[in-house]
Amino acid sequence: MLNVTNGRIVLENKIFIGNLYLKDGLIYTISKDKVYEGDIIDAKGQLVTPGFIDIHCHGGGGQLFAFDPITALRGHKKRGTLGVLPTIGYNMSKEGFINGVKNIVKIKDEAILGINCEGPFVNPEYGADTRNARKVDKKEYEAIYEAGQGKIRIWMISPDIDNAREFIDYLKTKNEVVSCAGHTGCTKEQLKDIQLICHLYDGMGPKQRACKDIHETGTAEAVLADDQLYAELIADSKGVHVSDLLLKITFRAMGEDKIILISDAIGTKENYSDGDLNYNELGQLAGSMMSVNLAVCNMVKHTGITWPQGVKLATLNPAKLLGLDKNLGSILKGKKANIVVMSEKGDVYHVIENGEIYNG
Numbered sequence: 001m002l003n004v005t006n007g008r009i010v011l012e013n014k015i016f017i018g019n020l021y022l023k024d025g026l027i028y029t030i031s032k033d034k035v036y037e038g039d040i041i042d043a044k045g046q047l048v049t050p051g052f053i054d055i056h057c058h059g060g061g062g063q064l065f066a067f068d069p070i071t072a073l074r075g076h077k078k079r080g081t082l083g084v085l086p087t088i089g090y091n092m093s094k095e096g097f098i099n100g101v102k103n104i105v106k107i108k109d110e111a112i113l114g115i116n117c118e119g120p121f122v123n124p125e126y127g128a129d130t131r132n133a134r135k136v137d138k139k140e141y142e143a144i145y146e147a148g149q150g151k152i153r154i155w156m157i158s159p160d161i162d163n164a165r166e167f168i169d170y171l172k173t174k175n176e177v178v179s180c181a182g183h184t185g186c187t188k189e190q191l192k193d194i195q196l197i198c199h200l201y202d203g204m205g206p207k208q209r210a211c212k213d214i215h216e217t218g219t220a221e222a223v224l225a226d227d228q229l230y231a232e233l234i235a236d237s238k239g240v241h242v243s244d245l246l247l248k249i250t251f252r253a254m255g256e257d258k259i260i261l262i263s264d265a266i267g268t269k270e271n272y273s274d275g276d277l278n279y280n281e282l283g284q285l286a287g288s289m290m291s292v293n294l295a296v297c298n299m300v301k302h303t304g305i306t307w308p309q310g311v312k313l314a315t316l317n318p319a320k321l322l323g324l325d326k327n328l329g330s331i332l333k334g335k336k337a338n339i340v341v342m343s344e345k346g347d348v349y350h351v352i353e354n355g356e357i358y359n360g
Contacts, residue, residue, distance in 0.1 A: 001038030007048035022337040022355040051082030051338030053318040054292040056262035066100030075268040078360040079291035080340035090119025101147040114153030123158035126183040127203035128284035136163040156180035156198045159190040188222035197231040224253040232262045235298040244302035261295040261314040297346040
């Protein structure tokens with residue numbers, strides 16, 4: 001039993017000043033000033049949020065999930081990410097991709113909500129280090145799916161490569177898998193049957209204009225005009241992946257229900273004085289070094305949206321996409337007691353998992 005007192009509790013549509021009482025791993029009550037039997041955490045006026053959910057995350061704590069999922073998970077848990085889809089990247093070899101999936105499947109931790117396969121069938125014209133990008137291969141995708149043992153929850157493909165439709169139709173037979181499009185310059189017609197967009201604007205075309213004096217519509221505009229699609233966004237501190245103007249435009253176009261903030265983290269750091277970006281050995285921008293709670297803070301800073309709106313983009317929205325919002329994604333009585341106490345700058349003071357203080 002645990003009380004979290006004096007908090008600015010971030011609910012779905014407002015901030016409530018008061019206390020939480022957690023019991024038997026669940027949120028038991030939200031009250032103005034009532035304190036129950038049990039331990040007490042004084043939030044001291046800081047934000048009290050649901051545990052964050054990161055659906056696109058390659059690594060943390062100095063390790064990639066594909067190689068050392070336990071260490072990578074620990075690196076994000078201590079920063080308030082209590083639900084994650086470890087992500088396997090298209091830059092891995094055939095053997096490495098399947099082995100990465102198998103390594104994650106072995107881990108028995110309920111914070112691992114499944115697996116995100118970013119590829120390996122991608123358009124080599126879009127994205128960092130596409131040397132291992134490959135064509136659609138039925139034997140390979142069937143082997144990857146078998147290795148995942150039903151735990152693959154998101155699978156990304158570039159819809160503009162040869163035989164992409166064959167693969168998208170295959171995904172339609174797997175009800176647990178969210179079909180995702182990314183690393184692409186595809187048309188709106190090629191987005192048919194796609195449910196999610198991989199890091200909107202990043203690794204996305206068109207690269208050239210047919211007429212230099214006309215702003216043409218491309219993949220990103222097709223996404224903004226679609227009322228059904230979810231879209232991932234990377235909101236880094238300097239607005240490098242996506243500028244502050246584009247973040248504002250996207251929020252205005254898509255609203256607060258269809259955007260999902262991600263870290264696209266290759267790792268995490270203890271000190272962010274030199275930034276939160278990641279560059280690969282080729283010098284290319286390749287993901288980030290942040291946890292998703294920092295993406296929330298960056299989104300609020302860059303766009304001026306409210307804290308309930310910003311937090312929702314990394315809690316309730318990903319939970320809804322994955323069909324897990326009955327138990328995760330918001331602070332409501334009866335939901336799982338995954339709670340984070342943090343500052344408006346993203347400094348994490350307390351992480352509570354299943355009603356228990358997480359010490360990493």
